[in-house]
Structure formats: C-alpha cells, structure tokens
Amino acid sequence: MAQESPNFLTCPVEPWPGDLPSKKTVPPMAPKEPKEPKDEKEPEFKPTWRFKKRWIGYALLFIVVLALLPAIIGGVRAGIAGLAAKNALTRAQQDIKTLNVDAAKADVEKARASLQEMRAALQAMGFWRDLPGVGTQIRGVEDAAGAGSGTLDSVSDLLDVATTIVDALRGGAEAETSIGVGIAPTRSFNDLSKEEKRDLLQKFSNSLPQLRLARDKMGIALEYWNRVPQTELASPIRKAIQPLADALPVLKRSLDEALPLIETIVPMSGYPQSRRYLMTLQNATELRPGGGFIGTVGTMTMDAGDLSEFSFTDVYNIDNPVSGVWKETPPEPIKTYLGIDNWFLRDANWSPDFSVSAERILDFYIRESELQLHAQLPQRPDTYLAFEPGFFEGLLRITGPITTDGLTFDADNFLEKIEYEVEIDWLQKGLAVDERKAILSRIGDQMRVKVLALPASRWPEVLDLVTKALAQKQIMAYSRDASLQSIFQARGWSAQAKPTNGDFLWTVDANLAALKTDGVMKKAVTYSLNMNDPRGSVATVKLTYTNTAKGLADYRYTRYRTYTRVYVPEGAQLLSSSGAMKNDIHITGGRVVPGVVDVMKELGKTVYGAFWSIEPNHTGELTFTYLLPQAVADQVATGAYHLDWLKQAGVDDEELTLDLSLGKNITSAVPAEDESKWGDARFEYETDSLTDRSFDIQLR
Secondary structure: OOOOOOOOOOOOOOOOHHHOOOOOOOOOOOOOOOOOOOOOOOOOOOOOHHHHHHHHHHHHHHHHHHHHHHHHHHHHHHHHHHHHHHHHHHHHHHHHHOOOHHHHHHHHHHHHHHHHHHHHHHHOOHHHHHOOOHHHHHHHHHHHHHHHHHHHHHHHHHHHHHHHHHHHHHOHHHHHOOHHHOOHHHOEHHHOOHHHHHHHHHHHHHHHHHHHHHHHHHHHHHHHHHOOOHHHOOHHHHHHHHHHHHHHHHHHHHHHHHHHHHHHHHHHOOOOOOEEEEEEEEEEEEEEOOEEEEEEEEEEEEEOOEEEEEEEEEOHHHHHHHOOOOOOOOOHHHHHHHOOOOOOHHHOOOOOOHHHHHHHHHHHHHHHHHHHHOOOOOOOOOEEEEEOHHHHHHHHHHHOOEEEOOEEEOOOOHHHHHHHHHHHHHHHOOOOHHHOOHHHHHHHHHHHHHHHOOEHHHHHHHHHHHHHHHHOOOEEEEEOOHHHHHHHHHHOOOOOOOOOOOEEEEEEOOEOOOOOHHHHEEEEEEEEEEOOOOOOOEEEEEEEEEEOOOOOOOOOOOOEEEEEEEEEEOOOEEEEEEOOEOOOOOOOOOOOOEOOOEEEEEOOEEEEEEEEEEOOOEEEEEEEEEEOOHHHHHHHHOOEEEEEEEOOOOOOOOEEEEEEEOOOOEEEEEOOOOHHHOOOOEEEEEEEOOOOEEEEEEEO
C-alpha cells in the first residue's frame, strides 16, 4: 500500500529541524481552547521621584498664592484707601484754616469713607487677622481706622454747626454767597447788626443738641482709640496714624471746653431775655477771702448780644453816700483788725466760697443803691461776675495795648500803672476823690471796643482765655437765675467749697490794712500727715510767708497783716498751734504778743483762724497741728487716700509741699511722685496754686 502524504490539515506539524531540542523530543501538545480577545492596554507609566517633587512644589506654591491673595488684595486696598484719607484730611485742614467750611466738610466725608474702606479691606484678610504678630498689626490698623472714622464723624457734626454759624455771621444776602470768599473770618461782632446778633445767638442755641452729640461721639471715638495697641504697631503704621492719635484728645478737650461756654454764652448774651449784670474788679494785691479787694464796681445790660449799658465806678461812690444810714454788722476780724463797725460792699467778699460772697455782694449793692436813689432800681442785676487782674493781662495780650488819657496800658504794666493812677496821680492831676477811678471806665470802654472788633477768626483765642480764667478763678460767676447757676456750679465757675471726700485743705488770707502787700508776698504751704502717730492721724499745716518789700516807705507795700483761716475736714481736733499774734508789732509795742486761735465751723468744714503779721524783708511762720477725723483713717484702711487742696481766688503762685506718711505702701498715685520716690509708704510732692488740686493715692 502506497504511503500517504501527511495532511497538514489533519496531522500535527512536525517541528523544523532547527527547532528541535537538543536532547529530547517534545511530545505532541493537545490543542488549546481558543481565548476570548482582550482589550489592548498602553504600557503603565511609573513617575520618578524627581517628577513627584516638582508637582508637589507647584501645588504648595498654588496654595500659598491662594492664602496670600486676600492679604495682598486687602493690603493694596487698605493702602490706597489710607492714602486717599490722608490726602483728604490734608485738604480739609487747609479748608478749615480759611473757614471754607463746605469744602472742609466734603473732604472730611471723603476721608471718613476712605477710612471705612480701609477697615473693610483689612477685615477681608481672613485668617491673617488671627495670626500672632502679623494679626496684631492688621487688627491694630483696623481699630485705628475705626477710631479715625468715628472721630471724623464727630468732626463732620461740628462742621455742620460751623456752617450754620458762618452763615449767620454773613447775614442777609451774604449768606447765599460762597463760604470760600473769606467774609466770615474777617467780620467782627461789632460789624453785626442787632438782627444778625440775635440770629447768631438763635443759631448757637439751636446748635447745642448737635454740639452735645458731637461731644458724645468724640468721647466714644477716644475710648475706642485708647484700645488701639499703638505701641505694638510697626513703625511705618504708627507714624501714619500718629496725626489722628495726636489730634483726637485735643479735639475732645477743645469741645469739652467750648460746649459749656456756648451753653452759657447764649443766656448770658441776653437771649432770649435781656440780662443785667453786676461786675467787680478785684485787686489780688490786696487779698480778701473771696478774691482781691473790691475796688471798682460796674454794671452791664445785655440784650441779644447788644450792650445797652456798660459803666464802672469806685466802690466808695456806692458805700460812702449811705454811710450814715447803712447798718450791717461785720465779721469780728474786720471789726478787730480794721477797726470798722459797719460792713459795706467793699468788704462783702468775706467768704472764700464765691457763691456765698456773691449773694451777699448782690444784696449789698442793690440795697445800698436803692438807699441812695430812695427808689427801686429799674432793673436789678441778677448775675454777678468778678474779675481778677490776671484775666485783663491775658486779654491785653490778645487785643494789644490800650491808650487813654495819654497813657498806654499793656499786659506787662497794666496793674502797676493803674495802681499808680488811682492811688497817687489823681491827686497830682487835681481830680475829685470820687473821680480818681474814672479812668477805669475809659480803659474798660477801650478794651470792650477792641475785643468786639476782633475778627471772627480770633474769637477762639478769647474763648480759650476765658476758659482758662474760669478754671484759675480769675473770673468767677454767680447767678440768681437757677438754670444759669446750675451750669456755673457744674463747671466749677462759682468757685464753691467742695464737699469733703476724705482729706481736705484750704488756706485763706484776708489782707487787713496791709495796702497792696500781697503783690510782694512769697507764700508756701507745707502739709504733713503721719498715720503712724500713736495719737491717730496727725496732720500739720505750716504756712511760711516772706514779705519781700524793702521797707515801709512805698505807697503800695507795708508790713503784711492777714487774718488766715485754714479749712480742714469737719471733726478735726486742734492739738497745737504757733505763730498767731494779738496784733502787729507796731501796735503791740515792738514785740510779738501771742494771739488766740479761733476754732469755727463753716461750709461743712472745721476752721482754724488766726491773725499774724510779717514785717518787710522778713519771713514768718504759722502752724496748726490737728487730729484728722476717723473717716480719713477708715478710708486709708480700705486702701485709698484722697486729698482736695483748693486755691484761694487771686492767689496764683502759692507753693504747696506734701509730705504724707500713710502707714501703707503706695501702689499708685495721681498725680505721681517722682519715680525715684516710688516703692514706700511716703508720698512727697510739690505743686502750685494755679488751679484747685486733687490727689488720689492707692495703698496696700
């Protein structure tokens, strides 16, 4: 049988010879089941570590950019807004200087809006505000912007008031012209018609609620500002906000001072009803308890700012004509050391509490005047103003010198030249005794004209002078009008005795027949307190007075004769005293005869009174040692000590030295001692009598 060829379709394919294994033959393989086709895949990419780091860096950079973006955007917005606020405030400052009030108000509004934008931008900086360090800076600037915005809100209210007042100053058709023309700052009170004055006072009166609102807003802004951590701010930021930081307390203080003046100027100007005043010029070189000796008396009637009466006369022209019929018993020291049995207007300011003296002065003036006229005064004065020389010296620095009767009076020679004219020169000129002080009326007229002729731009100078004079008791005010008197009392303008709130000290002199010798007296008060004394809280007041007059020949100066009263807390017990005299050595035969100490109660205080005298070119001392009431020790036991020291009106340069051993370590004091004296139980301090002084000490 022939051999068949293999069918490749049915038989397994034999391997090629080159494919055979070298040692054994591979057995035939069974046919495999066909597999389902699979999807084809690209080869899997496995990144390197270098590649991974690059993309992690990109991601982190992206995250940082996203985090920084609010800070960058907020910072740019805040910077632009801050620059806009600064530029607007610079323009507003220039506008205010020229009384371009409308433009100033617009710029202030722009500055306020810019500060609000700055604050909003900073608030949008997200979590950056909460980070230490950077967050402090951001929140500090944010608070500063908020405080600045509140300040400018108050300034805007003030400018609204200023606009009203400037319009009133222009009057009539001028009120419709541009504020920038400069009319308002050049106009004076003299230029205003009666109708314009009434309109101006009415606008002042109507503006008072807005002024009070501005003051309250300013107070809130100042409180907010004080919370800004300015010391923690970076130097550039601190420098940027410093102008606002400096201006805010000044604005607040100015408003606090100006508002009560406006509240009183309106009714005192005779609006809405006319008002008649009694005025006195008190000579502080001849000191009396309620200020200087009353040498000159004046009257003034104000009707909506118009002066319908303004005149002065010698006080003796009121006292002398009624000397035969006037009967008032004087205080005992006046009887004893002046030798006078009748009490007249010239000596009526015997109480150091001005409101007490003022009521008596009004009463004496009205009754003496009506006794002269044999009829009632057509309009009785209901308000009394007393002026000390220091005020007129300050006024002359504003108005410039005054010339009358061929004489020129300025701030430096005012008091001395007047004293010479009314004490000596009137005799040489052959004037009648009742005309010797007529020159004062002419000086007053000249001064009034000069003040009323001042342009409106200088009125703030006068208001500032008046404010300081009231604080320093160079002007004192009292009114029988209860609403007006309540304002005087609230502001301390009636120079009243303060209620006792712990410890208290008030030394009061009465020059009795010592000419003008107070003008050359150097006075010092030393107050010592020992809370560790076994007897209790022992206090000592030592008065050291030096009479710098060279002799007795001068028409102004002589030996100093004074009845001194020392007011201390009620209930104090006198332990000892030295220096009191029966009278001066001229009367007691050239030797010092000890006098008695009067112990009294006045004005809710215990009072020690004594007469003493100091010869020219000599120094004298008067001391009182007393036990303070238990209330002071009780206050100290709670960890506090408070002392009020009141100045006597007319005494501006008396020295006070405190040496207080309080028995406990001092933790704080206002005012503070010199830092070198901190850390013990002793408080040592020196000051002057320019204003009333208060001391608050915390103890432990």
